[in-house]
Amino acid sequence: MSAQLRIEDLRAWYGAAQVLHGVHLCIDEGEAVALAGRNGSGRSTLAKAIMGLVRCAGDMRYRDVPLIGLRPHRIARLGLGYVPETRDVFPALTVRENLLLGERKGTRFTPRDAYRLFPALEERASVKAGALSGGEQQMLALARTLTGDPSLVVIDEPGEGLAPQVLAQVAACLAMLRERGVAMLLIEERLSIARTLDARVAVMGHGAIQFDGPFASLARDEQVMREWLSVG
Template structure:
């Protein structure tokens, strides 16, 4: 698999406060990578940096195209989709209208694909997004991103606040997407969905990647779990 996203020496700030301190990470075509770490480790900031939503410096390229300094809409047009933790659906628009906003002419993924991945959205197609459950809103946010035909999806806490059954549905939908060649970067605290996807794990701490490898290796690294993941 060829390299899709390349990050080297990435630094990012909120105002005068530096949050990322030289992040190094690579994601290949069709690969799933889970970003783990404690709260405040820099995971969400990295997602926002990829999407051009925070000030950053360093080398960050998508299919060879430099991303640093690009505006978010241009980054999205290159083929990167973003599902923030807040989901950000349009509450006064129906499910179908939300999906239509994300539609891209000539995309591999159609409205039928979105409904096939998330059948409950078809059942609720005329319902306003603000009336959906948290799980349905997460599905809608994912489906709307899919309509933009991304090669890479960045997803911040896809299972946050969802019942285990719904998390399972989201995981199976992401597995189906991966089988169609979509790469993904998941920010996930408990690695529940990462296990379903057999994702590689990058552990962040102090604004940098402290471990990068398969889940099986992480399970053997008591030092990494103790120093960068354990709480209390």
């Protein structure tokens, strides 16, 4: 079976500064991959490169369609969704309007699904997104992306700054996606959600993948843990 997303020798820049130095990564259909690493390792840049938001070179294909050089809206139409760390909801639109804006006909994930998973969104459906709490905005950003019916979703730090109850709701949403066959690249520093999803783990450092394998293998690899993940 060919990979749903295949990345080979990917390099990326912000202006003259090179951030990615030859990334190799594959994600199969329906697979969850957790991308770990310290701040500044290049994880968010990789997410942006996949979505066509930074200048990059190399080979990157989604279901054998080359991605490099495509505009972000073209990449999204291929079936890739993106939930950035900054959430990027439309603050002047209501919760309901944000969800309707992202919805595609025939989607596997409807606004009704969003309300079922995140009751707070239904309660605040008429509230402008800019007035939501950080946790509510994270729920909305995730739900809005999913109403676009992606087959693979890139999620950057979904648990950042969330209360435990909200984090549990986000984790339940991601588990539901796995059950529905949606693949994901999950950028997560603490790997708490990754454990519940039984995700494969890739570790980034210095703009490249330094480890790629099961979580159990990572936990036993003291060198990788010390060099690329531990702080202090």
